[in-house]
Amino acid sequence: CGWPEACAAPEPLARVREERAAVAAVVTALDDAERRIGERVGKLAARMERALEAKKLGPVLGMQRDLKRQLDALPIVGERLATRVEALDAGVEELRDWEYFATAPKREALCEAMEQLAEAEDVAAPARAEQVKSLRAEWNGLGPVRGDEGTALAARFDAAAEKAFAPARAHFEAEAGRRLAEGIAHCAE
Numbered sequence: 001c002g003w004p005e006a007c008a009a010p011e012p013l014a015r016v017r018e019e020r021a022a023v024a025a026v027v028t029a030l031d032d033a034e035r036r037i038g039e040r041v042g043k044l045a046a047r048m049e050r051a052l053e054a055k056k057l058g059p060v061l062g063m064q065r066d067l068k069r070q071l072d073a074l075p076i077v078g079e080r081l082a083t084r085v086e087a088l089d090a091g092v093e094e095l096r097d098w099e100y101f102a103t104a105p106k107r108e109a110l111c112e113a114m115e116q117l118a119e120a121e122d123v124a125a126p127a128r129a130e131q132v133k134s135l136r137a138e139w140n141g142l143g144p145v146r147g148d149e150g151t152a153l154a155a156r157f158d159a160a161a162e163k164a165f166a167p168a169r170a171h172f173e174a175e176a177g178r179r180l181a182e183g184i185a186h187c188a189e
Contacts, residue, residue, distance in 0.1 A: 041071060041081065044066055048064065048088055049088065051063060052088070052091040052095060055095060057096065060092055060095060064088070104149070106142060107142060107150070107157070108153065110135055110157060111156050114132070114164055115160045118160050118164035126168070129168040132164050132168070136161060139157055
């Protein structure tokens with residue numbers, strides 16, 4: 001039951017109509033935003049599924065974080081999407097477990113190599129520093145550690161790396177001290 005068009009609407013009715021139009025515009029904007037987020041979530045989930053199939057853990061973890069942020073922005077997550085996200089999360093955990101299983105022996109070997117370098121007395125400081133750097137790069141290339149065993153291996157590796165690099169550090173500090181002393185002596189002349 002609308003106000004007759006032939007008569008001017010009273011001021012309160014005009015304000016109500018304006019407010020209703022403003023509310024309708026906000027609802028439309030929210031619906032559009034929800035639709036766009038839903039589309040992004042769908043595309044992201046599809047990319048994540050492909051990355052999981054390709055066993056690419058690094059990108060998958062980034063996509064998982066992105067997906068969680070997008071889902072948090074959705075007011076309602078449908079049952080189908082929730083099931084898809086649960087399957088993706090399970091796939092991520094399976095890939096993490098697989099990667100840990102594959103990297104644990106490599107980490108053990110890197111610990112042993114670093115410990116051998118730490119005990120070696122015949123390695124020159126520059127070569128020692130380069131070997132520590134190389135072993136560290138290999139370790140980092142394996143990705144983050146998981147669980148208590150991974151944390152223990154990381155602590156073991158870090159301790160061995162510290163011990164292996166200590167002679168090189170002492171050599172480089174002595175060289176820097178010598179250069180500084182020579183520079184001061186040269187300036188004093």
